[in-house]
Amino acid sequence: MKQEMMYVVNDQVATLTLARPKQLNALTSTLLEELAAALEEANQDDAVRVIVLTGEGRGFCAGQDLKTVSPELDHGEYLHQYYHPVVRALAKSKKPTVAAINGVAAGAGLSLTLACDFRLVHAEATLSLGFINIGLVPDAGAPYFLPRLIGAAKATELALLGDTISAEEAVSLNLATRRLEADHFEAEVKAFAQGLANRPTKVIGYIKQLQAASYENNLEEMLAQEIIYQSRAGKTEDHRHAVESFIEKKRPVFVGR
Numbered sequence: 001m002k003q004e005m006m007y008v009v010n011d012q013v014a015t016l017t018l019a020r021p022k023q024l025n026a027l028t029s030t031l032l033e034e035l036a037a038a039l040e041e042a043n044q045d046d047a048v049r050v051i052v053l054t055g056e057g058r059g060f061c062a063g064q065d066l067k068t069v070s071p072e073l074d075h076g077e078y079l080h081q082y083y084h085p086v087v088r089a090l091a092k093s094k095k096p097t098v099a100a101i102n103g104v105a106a107g108a109g110l111s112l113t114l115a116c117d118f119r120l121v122h123a124e125a126t127l128s129l130g131f132i133n134i135g136l137v138p139d140a141g142a143p144y145f146l147p148r149l150i151g152a153a154k155a156t157e158l159a160l161l162g163d164t165i166s167a168e169e170a171v172s173l174n175l176a177t178r179r180l181e182a183d184h185f186e187a188e189v190k191a192f193a194q195g196l197a198n199r200p201t202k203v204i205g206y207i208k209q210l211q212a213a214s215y216e217n218n219l220e221e222m223l224a225q226e227i228i229y230q231s232r233a234g235k236t237e238d239h240r241h242a243v244e245s246f247i248e249k250k251r252p253v254f255v256g257r
């Protein structure tokens with residue numbers, strides 16, 4: 001247990017739980033520093049094959065703690081110092097990352113989920129960028145990720161109107177991976193994470209790097225990149241084992257190497 005979050009590794013899944021439930025897990029500089037350190041730990045630990053980010057209590061995260069920021073604060077410097085290390089650690093992780101959105105996600109709370117690979121949303125959770133409602137621009141990676149995830153038109157609508165959307169709407173926008181019924185939320189998050197942990201982890205890292213590269217490269221450059229990554233994937237223990245298993249009509253057990 002750190003001061004404002006919990007870090008637990010179980011069955012190869014690292015679960016990072018924001019733990020300021022009375023404030024709907026609103027983000028402080030302490031919490032953001034702890035989160036960056038925990039992500040670094042999970043990213044470095046070979047025993048971790050999946051990273052889950054969730055919140056304690058009825059909220060996922062209500063964004064920046066508005067009660068602890070001083071009026072003199074330079075928001076740009078604060079972003080650079082506290083938010084961006086967390087966004088980078090999530091977005092550049094070579095392991096699959098899952099935001100288990102157990103309740104309301106607002107402002108930078110929603111932004112952090114956009115840097116994850118998957119968003120599993122509690123049926124009763126609501127999502128809102130909300131920045132416009134307090135006279136700020138979307139941040140913590142949202143201007144980068146949101147148009148890529150849901151297209152420019154909807155991203156502009158959510159950013160400029162600051163509307164709150166339901167879990168159902170989030171799925172229909174392709175913002176959420178799945179809407180999970182309240183009664184099964186924790187069990188389904190666990191099963192989803194476990195399913196990911198049993199996949200070829202090293203190759204997942206390659207897929208993530210390859211797909212991220214598509215934003216910066218043209219077709220010829222991407223064809224060159226896929227040669228590099230497929231060559232690496234072809235040399236993994238998991239690939240060799242999967243082919244042998246196929247020939248022997250057995251189910252492969254992936255070790256992540």
Ligand code: T3D
Nearest residue numbers: 022023024026062063064065066067075078106107108130
């Ligand atoms: O450098 C920078 O600072 C830039 C970074 C900015 C990033 C951002 O995230 S900007 C966006 C900040 N977040 C918001 O504007 C959301 C503010 N919160 C809300 O609008 C509502 O609380 C929610 C819609 C999220 C949930 O509403 P509801 O009715 O379910 O709960 P509530 O009663 O409003 O909140 C429960 C408690 O949490 C309450 O405390 P109290 O009165 O019981 O002592 C409330 O004040 C507290 N809380 C909720 N959000 C925040 C918060 N405390 C501090 N900061 C918050 N963001």
